[in-house]
Amino acid sequence: MKKSLTSPDIRELVSDWQSLVGSRVDQFGRPDSNKLILKLRNREKGTIRLILDLNGWAYLTKESITTESNQGAFVNQVRQKIKKSRLEAITQLNGDRVIAFDFARKDEKIKLILEFFHKGNAILCKGNQIEMVMRRQKFRHRKLVPNEIYVFPPGFNPFSSSLEEYREKLQNSERSLGAGLTMDCNLGGEISNLICHNLVLDSKSDILESKIDLIYSEVERILRDKNEPTIYVDENNENITVSLFNLTNLTPSAKFTSFDIAIENYVKSVKKPEVVVKDKEDVRISRQKKAIKKYLQEAQKFREIGNLIFSNIESIEKHISNEEDDEITINLEGHKIKILISKSAQANGSMYFDKAKECERKAERTEQIIKEKPKKISQKKVRAKKVRAKKVEWFEKYRWFITSEGDIALGGKDATTNEQVVKKYLKNNDRYAHADIHGAPSVVVKSSQGVPPSENAMKQASSFSLAYSKAWGARVASGHSFWVDNDKVSKTPNTGEFLAKGAFVIRGKRNWNRNLEVNLSIGIIEYDGIEKLMGGPVESFQNQSKKYLTFKPGFVDRKIVSRKLAKAFDEDLSAVERLLPNGGFELIDSYGIEIKLE
Numbered sequence: 001m002k003k004s005l006t007s008p009d010i011r012e013l014v015s016d017w018q019s020l021v022g023s024r025v026d027q028f029g030r031p032d033s034n035k036l037i038l039k040l041r042n043r044e045k046g047t048i049r050l051i052l053d054l055n056g057w058a059y060l061t062k063e064s065i066t067t068e069s070n071q072g073a074f075v076n077q078v079r080q081k082i083k084k085s086r087l088e089a090i091t092q093l094n095g096d097r098v099i100a101f102d103f104a105r106k107d108e109k110i111k112l113i114l115e116f117f118h119k120g121n122a123i124l125c126k127g128n129q130i131e132m133v134m135r136r137q138k139f140r141h142r143k144l145v146p147n148e149i150y151v152f153p154p155g156f157n158p159f160s161s162s163l164e165e166y167r168e169k170l171q172n173s174e175r176s177l178g179a180g181l182t183m184d185c186n187l188g189g190e191i192s193n194l195i196c197h198n199l200v201l202d203s204k205s206d207i208l209e210s211k212i213d214l215i216y217s218e219v220e221r222i223l224r225d226k227n228e229p230t231i232y233v234d235e236n237n238e239n240i241t242v243s244l245f246n247l248t249n250l251t252p253s254a255k256f257t258s259f260d261i262a263i264e265n266y267v268k269s270v271k272k273p274e275v276v277v278k279d280k281e282d283v284r285i286s287r288q289k290k291a292i293k294k295y296l297q298e299a300q301k302f303r304e305i306g307n308l309i310f311s312n313i314e315s316i317e318k319h320i321s322n323e324e325d326d327e328i329t330i331n332l333e334g335h336k337i338k339i340l341i342s343k344s345a346q347a348n349g350s351m352y353f354d355k356a357k358e359c360e361r362k363a364e365r366t367e368q369i370i371k372e373k374p375k376k377i378s379q380k381k382v383r384a385k386k387v388r389a390k391k392v393e394w395f396e397k398y399r400w401f402i403t404s405e406g407d408i409a410l411g412g413k414d415a416t417t418n419e420q421v422v423k424k425y426l427k428n429n430d431r432y433a434h435a436d437i438h439g440a441p442s443v444v445v446k447s448s449q450g451v452p453p454s455e456n457a458m459k460q461a462s463s464f465s466l467a468y469s470k471a472w473g474a475r476v477a478s479g480h481s482f483w484v485d486n487d488k489v490s491k492t493p494n495t496g497e498f499l500a501k502g503a504f505v506i507r508g509k510r511n512w513n514r515n516l517e518v519n520l521s522i523g524i525i526e527y528d529g530i531e532k533l534m535g536g537p538v539e540s541f542q543n544q545s546k547k548y549l550t551f552k553p554g555f556v557d558r559k560i561v562s563r564k565l566a567k568a569f570d571e572d573l574s575a576v577e578r579l580l581p582n583g584g585f586e587l588i589d590s591y592g593i594e595i596k597l598e
Helices: 007-020 073-082 163-171 177-184 189-198 209-224 259-269 280-311 313-321 345-372 415-425 455-467 558-569 573-577
Strands: 024-032 035-042 046-053 057-061 086-092 098-105 108-115 121-126 129-133 226-233 239-245 251-255 327-332 335-340 399-402 408-411 431-435 443-445 478-485 511-517 520-527 530-536 547-556 585-591
Touching (some): 007 057, 007 086, 007 239, 007 259, 024 073, 073 098, 073 129, 163 209, 189 209, 189 239, 280 313, 280 335, 280 345, 313 327, 313 335, 313 345, 335 345, 399 455, 408 415, 408 455, 415 443, 443 455, 455 478, 455 511, 520 558, 547 558, 558 573
Antiparallel strands (some): 024 035, 035 046, 086 098, 108 121, 121 129, 226 239, 226 251, 327 335, 399 408, 408 443, 431 443, 431 478, 547 585
16 A cells, blocks of 8 residues: 655656645644645635645645644744745755745745655755754754755656666665665656566566666656556555556556545545554553463473482582582583582572572462452543444445335445345346446345336435445546346456456446436434434435435545534444545535534
């Protein structure tokens, strides 16, 4: 999975950002330790924010992200220098992961340099001299401290270097081919892998001088071969990278109108690893149990040595009588044992038994401490949330909704459940719907008493598939979907083709629903006398729900919407999150309930 932008990515971003030159700086912020935000006012784009995540990401967004900051002196000084200034230039330095922003206010010119590697850093310069630095750092070739001259990191410029410079860099590399292209030539892993794939070279092999001309030509070709900004997925349909380059060795998924939007969607899709906070009492008990185990092992070892000594008394006495040192090491039955000359053989044996007893006493005392000091129970009173006993229906383990005509519609959440929904539940007289976008859920609408679902029900299912597709995260306003009868759906691929998990072949006429608006309603419906929170097309709520809200793709963060809905419907947060597509939200209508997302 891609963890940061590469030098080629940054070159393309900087090229796209040239339209920002001339913008005015409204504000500068540092909402957390490694994220900076430039709020700009642009004549064509209006108010926009430039997200500069020094962990390795950067993109423009229209989302209303706060520029408030409590991160100290660096932010205050940058604000004083660049607020209300004009952005004069944006450049990539030395073809590396370094971006320089030049600002001008009256006669004063200032430069803000951002480094997107190591821990990340931001440097405020006047001319070439450093005035303020976010993190003071010292390297072998340069210092990032106030009053020093800024020197950009030594490295290889993959865009301006000649064939001979590539040849010299690769020949002097001590790395394998893939690593040499990635790090020494500063091309990043994606392009390095693509080069090896296209030229049928082993990325782990040594660099062959005879292949360098070919590699150089392929580098130049790939850097010119650009595509629509695209998110690529693995065999499980999980996002693995985002790129503007034509990565023909990977599977494309969603495409976007700009690289910034593609990056923003990819970054938001990356799952952050859960930080497990261990209970102090659990840690204490775990350490004490390990100590007990260690004490008992040492006790056993000392007893074995004591027994060996008492079994070899005469031999040890001879060693003692012939030695003048205070201590000797002798070998008994494969064990090296230390013997004190000042003591008899029996006394040495007793000494090891005493050590064994002391270890056993320590183990016993530690065991007693664990028993006498039970795990503490928090004294804080926690208000228990009222839990409603609800019957869970069979379809609720998938995405689902009840059509306006009472049909059950269920859809997959991923490749595995897409496979299950069709193979297990698509039967005679049922119908199948799918949005015309990669990664959309397969939706099965069950027949009622042998009567196939109506065209109106299938239009709702088509809208449902579109809402839960990648169109939502891409903030697409409308899209196309189709539906077919059950006998048109097959898992048998065409000759010479391969079907991935969760994919199906449609044979026969498709019934299209074109230019469907991308929207989704969340509300309460009644099913078999039990109230359930449901997500579905607005038609499925009309005339059968007392309260629901309708959304379209927008800029309000999914977490904010989840919390608001959980409170409004008095539902568990996780239950609400399961109903929401990935991406931002905008509230467009409500019935029987009111909430404010801002």
